[in-house]
Each structure stands twice: as structure tokens, then as C-alpha cells.
Amino acid sequence: MSAYFQSRWFRYFVAIATTLIALLVRLQSAWLFETASFMPFFMAILISAWIGGWKPGVLATGLGAVAGVWFLLEPVGSLAIVDRADAIQLLLYLVMGLAISLVCQWLHNARDRASAMRSDITELQRMEENLRRLAADLAEADRRKDRFLATLSHELRNPLAPIRNSLELMKRSPRDAATVDIARAAMERQLVQMVRLVDDLLDVSRITRDKLELRRSIVTLQSVLDNAIEAAHPSIVGHGHQLSVTLPPQTVWLNVDPARTAQVFSNLLNNAAKYTEDGGILQLVARADADEVVVSVIDNGVGVPAQQVSTVLEMFGQVDSTLDRSEGGLGIGLSLAKRLVEMHNGRIDLRAGPDGQGTEVEVRLAAVTPPLGHAAAVAAASAPAGEVRAFRVLVADDNVDSAQTLAMMLDMMGHQTRSANDGMEAVRVAREFQPDLVLLDIGMPRLNGYDACRQIREQAWATAVTMVAVTGWGQDEDRRRSKDAGFDLHLIKPLDPLVVERMMRELKSGSGATLLQAS
Structure with missing residues (x-):
């Protein structure tokens, strides 16, 4: 409705309507305006110009002049003006009507400028507040960055x-x-x-950077927690803690990235071990809750003040930044766990432990029903592996110490190895040695790992060789490039000896692709 009142046609309608009303008033009260025939029309001009600006005001002025000459001046019913005084009165009316219209337009413009200034001032105040808040956020981020770097x-x-x-x-x-x-x-x-x-x-x-991809599979909750406990075991034992584990009586299945989910719980256990005095008590409690599983990590350590709960869940957020803790950490463990849980459409909560002592971190994840026969397949896959047969292995790395120690480790496992320290040498040794497995660094002189892999692949004997990229570059783009170059697997330095042994067992079993997902 307000938009209608502000429309152009409404403004011109006001000019016409007020002019007609002014004419009726003049005709009905002629005795009041004997010497000022156009006086009622000034009110029509004023109202029209005040509402609509100078154009409706000029329209009301023109309509009033025509109506006055036709109905009020002699001879009535004609546009002719025979009296000189009437002509002067009409001229004065036109001049004053135009003046009133222009003055109202000026007032209109002044009002719009004042409104714009008020709007600008409000916007400036809002921007100032936003800048002040942004400056405070940047200062806090800078403080966290400095603390994080230190x-x-x-x-x-x-x-x-x-x-x-x-x-x-x-x-x-x-x-x-x-x-x-x-x-x-x-x-x-x-x-x-x-x-x-x-x-x-x-x-x-x-x-x-939204580059982390989840590799989901259906696994048991117990297998995930077992991996997490194994990863956190050195920290728990090192501090002399006692860990009690409570699991639901039935098997609980999850559709998750097993490596990332185990990382969540190992981070929580490491965090609990770190912030609990030596000889503390840690609890890992899991229970089924309808279609969810709830896993709580509870400690009797220093605890988290209520006002700082949100802080420790933020990136680089820490409760205790003083020097009296030997293991302050980077302040990313809980935040990383929170992000990973949220990527699984779960929820993580942090609160004071039982009786207000210590800390309890609760993770909720969706439970699933495994496909028919899946449990048996998982059990078969978990069976102990057989003996590892000897392989011919080429280790290529421009870091001589890295290549030498890795080759020595493989020799101790019973494999036959050769080493190379640049890409051209790797291609030459591969041609002579014809290995079953090539562990190839990417960043090497003379010929990089991608090109070395391509040249080895071009040799007739190399159709069945397993090419493994061993590098410090682990982003998704790096994995894509290594796959395009012809690598079968992409492993990140430093290599875990257990991963190497597992790789040797799986290479000829057809399950080596699982390493690519876990690497």
C-alpha cells in the first residue's frame, strides 16, 4: 500500500482531486473570496507539491488557473479574460503557484538528503561496528597464530x-x-x-580447504576403537594411566571412514592422557542409543572451565597455555576431532566429568545395519596372513640416508633390494634388475619420479611391476598426479615399517588397493 501512495499516478491524482475540492469550496463560499478568486487553489497547490513535488504542484496550478478562468472570472463559461484586474490576479496566481511548487520540491530534496544522510550515518555506524569487531577478531586470530607458531x-x-x-x-x-x-x-x-x-x-x-575426502566403509565400532586405543597406547602407558573400556554387548556397525574415525578417538584419548596427572584414570564408554552409538572419553584430569568449552573446540584453542605443562600440544586435536565427527554427520560435546571432576567428551555417530553376509566377509579379511615371499625391490630416493635405511630394512625382511639416488639411475637400475616392486621418490634430480615411473612402465617387462610413490606430498592433487603417471600406490613419508610389511603381504593377493585408500 505504501508503494502505491508513492507512485507517480497517485501524486497526479492528488493534484486533480485537491483542485476539484478547491473549486467546490470556492463556488460554495463565493462571499469569502470576492477579492481573491484563486485563494482556495493555493491550498491544492501546496498539498499537491508537498506530497508529489514540483510536477504535481505545477499540474494543480494549471488546473486551478483553467478552472478559475472558466468558472470564476467574467465572462463565466469562457476562457477569455476581459478585466485587466482579473488578468493581473491570474498572473500573480501562476507565479505564486510555481513558487510554492519549487519551494516544496526544495523541501522534498532537503528531506531526501537528510534521510540519505541518516541512512549513511547508520550504515557508517554499522560498518564501524563491523570493522571494530573484525579488528578484534583479527587481533585474536593474530594472537592465536603467534601462540600456535611458538x-x-x-x-x-x-x-x-x-x-x-x-x-x-x-x-x-x-x-x-x-x-x-x-x-x-x-x-x-x-x-x-x-x-x-x-x-x-x-x-x-x-x-x-575442503580437500579432505572420507573413504567410508561398513566396519564394527570395536575395530575402530581397537585401532584408536592402539594408537594412543604409548601416551597412556607413558603417563601411567589406567584405561577402562566398556562396549555394548551387541556388535555395533558404522558406515564411516575407519581411519579418520579411529583418528578422532585416538586424538581424544591422547588429549585425555596429556591433561591428566600421571597415574590417572581414563574411561572409554560406548553404548547404543536407538539408531546411534554414543562413545564417551572420560578422564579425571584438570578439566575445562565452562566458559572455555567453546574455545578448546576451535582451531588452535587451548585452555592451558602456561609453561607448567610439558605437553601443551598444538591446540588442534579437539578441533580436528570435531571437524571429522561433523563430516560424518555426527556430534561432539565437551563437558565436565562426573561430579564436576575432569572432562567428558561425548561423540554421537549413526549406527547402521550391515548388508547380508558382510560380517562374514569382514571376519575372513581379518584372518592372519600367511608368510611373505621374497620380492625384488628397487628403492629410489635422492636422500641417500633414506634410501639406504629403507633398503636395509627390506633386506632384513628377506627381500632382495637395489638402490638409486636420482630418476635416471632409477630407470637404468630398473631395466637391469627388473624388480617386482619399485619404491620411488617423486622429487629427484635429473628425472622426477613421475617421468621415471612413465619410462619404467614403457619397458616390456614392467607391465606387472608394482609402482609405489613414496613422498612427502600427500594432497589429493598429488595423489591424482601419481595415479595419472602410472603409480599403483601413494604412500607418505616417513614409511611405517608395519605398513611396508602389510604391503608386502597384500601385493600379490589382489588387495593392495586397500593400501592406497589407507595411505
């Missing part, structure tokens, strides 16, 4: 000290088996910690 430097340097010390111990006591075992175990623990930090950083990057 923490990252600290967390990456921490494992280097025991690794260096262990190497020195092994060098000084090469024949002391006990010392060598202690040093080796320390190095393995610290290496696992560094790999976990780097993997978390890569996962955060993928999620931030």
Missing part, C-alpha cells in the same frame, strides 16, 4: 633433543645392547610424536 616450534623441537641424545648414546655405546635398546625405543616414541604433529597439520589444511 607452540609448534616448541613441540617440534621437543622430540629432537631425545633423538639427538639417543644417537649420541648409540654412538658412544654401540656394544651395550641395553643402552642401544633404550635409545632406539626413545627415538621411536619421539618419531611417532613428530609424525602425528605433521599429520594433524596436514589434516587441518585439508579440512580448511
Whole structure:
């Protein structure tokens, strides 16, 4: 309705209607306007110009002039003007009507400018508030970034000290088996910690850029939790914690990415172990709830203040950033777990533990009914593998130490190996050695891994060889490029010896493709 009143035709209708009303008033009250025949029409002009601007005002002026000459001036019923005084009165009316219209238009413009200024001021105030809020957010993000970089430097340097010390111990006591075992175990623990930090950083990057893809399959909840407990076991044992596990009596099936879901629960267990004083009690409790499964990780550690619950679930958010904790972490474990759970259409909640002590993190995921015969297939796939037959393996890496140590490890597994340290040498050695398996680095001098793979594939004997890209590049685009170049698998450095052994078992069984999904 308001849009109608603001329309052009309504404004002109007002000019016509007010002019007619003014004429009727003049005709009915002639005795009031004997010396000012056009006086009633000024009100019509004023109303028309005030509502519609100068154009309706001019229209009302013109209509009033015609109506006045026809109905009010002698001779009545004619547009002729015979009296000089009437002509002067008409001229004054026209001039004043035009003036009134122009003044009203000026007032219209002033009102519009004032309204625009008010709107601009309101918009500027809103923008100022947004800028102030953005500045505060940027300042907070910058503070978190600085804290994260400092923490990252600290967390990456921490494992280097025991690794260096262990190497020195092994060098000084090469024949002391006990010392060598202690040093080796320390190095393995610290290496696992560094790999976990780097993997978390890569996962955060993928999620931030929407590049992380889930590889779903139907698995049991127990298998997922077993993998998570295995991954978190060193941290739990290292702190002397007791872990109790409670599972539902029936088998619960999930349609999830098993590696990523196990990563969620291992992150939660590691986090609980880290923020619980040594000798604490950890609980992993799972229960079925209608068509969902609810898994809770409970500890009796330092707990999370209620006002900081949302903070620790944000990227790089931490409760305790003081120096009295030896394992502050990067502040991405809970956030990463939250993002992964949400990608599975689940929900994660964090709250105070029982009786207000410690922390409880609850994860809800949808349970599914497995297809007919799926459980039997999973059980068959889980059966122990047979003996691993010997392979001829070519290891190509421009990092001499990396190539040499990997080849030595494969030799100890009973395989026959050759090494190369650039792409051209890898192609030459492959032609001479004709390996069953090639572990090929991507970034090598003289010929990169992609081109080396293509040239090896072109050889007649290489149709059945298994080509594995072993690289530090693990983004989806890198995996696509390696597949296009002819690689069968794409594994990320540093290689886990268990993954290498599993790969050897599966290569000739036709199930090697599962490694590509897990790598």
C-alpha cells in the first residue's frame, strides 16, 4: 500500500482531486473570496507539491488557473479574460503557484538528503561496528597464530633433543645392547610424536580447504576403537594411566571412514592422557542409543572451565597455555576431532566429568545395519596372513640416508633390494634388475619420479611391476598426479615399517588397493 501512495499516478491524482475540492469550496463560499478568486487553489497547490513535488504542484496550478478562468472570472463559461484586474490576479496566481511548487520540491530534496544522510550515518555506524569487531577478531586470530607458531616450534623441537641424545648414546655405546635398546625405543616414541604433529597439520589444511575426502566403509565400532586405543597406547602407558573400556554387548556397525574415525578417538584419548596427572584414570564408554552409538572419553584430569568449552573446540584453542605443562600440544586435536565427527554427520560435546571432576567428551555417530553376509566377509579379511615371499625391490630416493635405511630394512625382511639416488639411475637400475616392486621418490634430480615411473612402465617387462610413490606430498592433487603417471600406490613419508610389511603381504593377493585408500 505504501508503494502505491508513492507512485507517480497517485501524486497526479492528488493534484486533480485537491483542485476539484478547491473549486467546490470556492463556488460554495463565493462571499469569502470576492477579492481573491484563486485563494482556495493555493491550498491544492501546496498539498499537491508537498506530497508529489514540483510536477504535481505545477499540474494543480494549471488546473486551478483553467478552472478559475472558466468558472470564476467574467465572462463565466469562457476562457477569455476581459478585466485587466482579473488578468493581473491570474498572473500573480501562476507565479505564486510555481513558487510554492519549487519551494516544496526544495523541501522534498532537503528531506531526501537528510534521510540519505541518516541512512549513511547508520550504515557508517554499522560498518564501524563491523570493522571494530573484525579488528578484534583479527587481533585474536593474530594472537592465536603467534601462540600456535611458538607452540609448534616448541613441540617440534621437543622430540629432537631425545633423538639427538639417543644417537649420541648409540654412538658412544654401540656394544651395550641395553643402552642401544633404550635409545632406539626413545627415538621411536619421539618419531611417532613428530609424525602425528605433521599429520594433524596436514589434516587441518585439508579440512580448511575442503580437500579432505572420507573413504567410508561398513566396519564394527570395536575395530575402530581397537585401532584408536592402539594408537594412543604409548601416551597412556607413558603417563601411567589406567584405561577402562566398556562396549555394548551387541556388535555395533558404522558406515564411516575407519581411519579418520579411529583418528578422532585416538586424538581424544591422547588429549585425555596429556591433561591428566600421571597415574590417572581414563574411561572409554560406548553404548547404543536407538539408531546411534554414543562413545564417551572420560578422564579425571584438570578439566575445562565452562566458559572455555567453546574455545578448546576451535582451531588452535587451548585452555592451558602456561609453561607448567610439558605437553601443551598444538591446540588442534579437539578441533580436528570435531571437524571429522561433523563430516560424518555426527556430534561432539565437551563437558565436565562426573561430579564436576575432569572432562567428558561425548561423540554421537549413526549406527547402521550391515548388508547380508558382510560380517562374514569382514571376519575372513581379518584372518592372519600367511608368510611373505621374497620380492625384488628397487628403492629410489635422492636422500641417500633414506634410501639406504629403507633398503636395509627390506633386506632384513628377506627381500632382495637395489638402490638409486636420482630418476635416471632409477630407470637404468630398473631395466637391469627388473624388480617386482619399485619404491620411488617423486622429487629427484635429473628425472622426477613421475617421468621415471612413465619410462619404467614403457619397458616390456614392467607391465606387472608394482609402482609405489613414496613422498612427502600427500594432497589429493598429488595423489591424482601419481595415479595419472602410472603409480599403483601413494604412500607418505616417513614409511611405517608395519605398513611396508602389510604391503608386502597384500601385493600379490589382489588387495593392495586397500593400501592406497589407507595411505
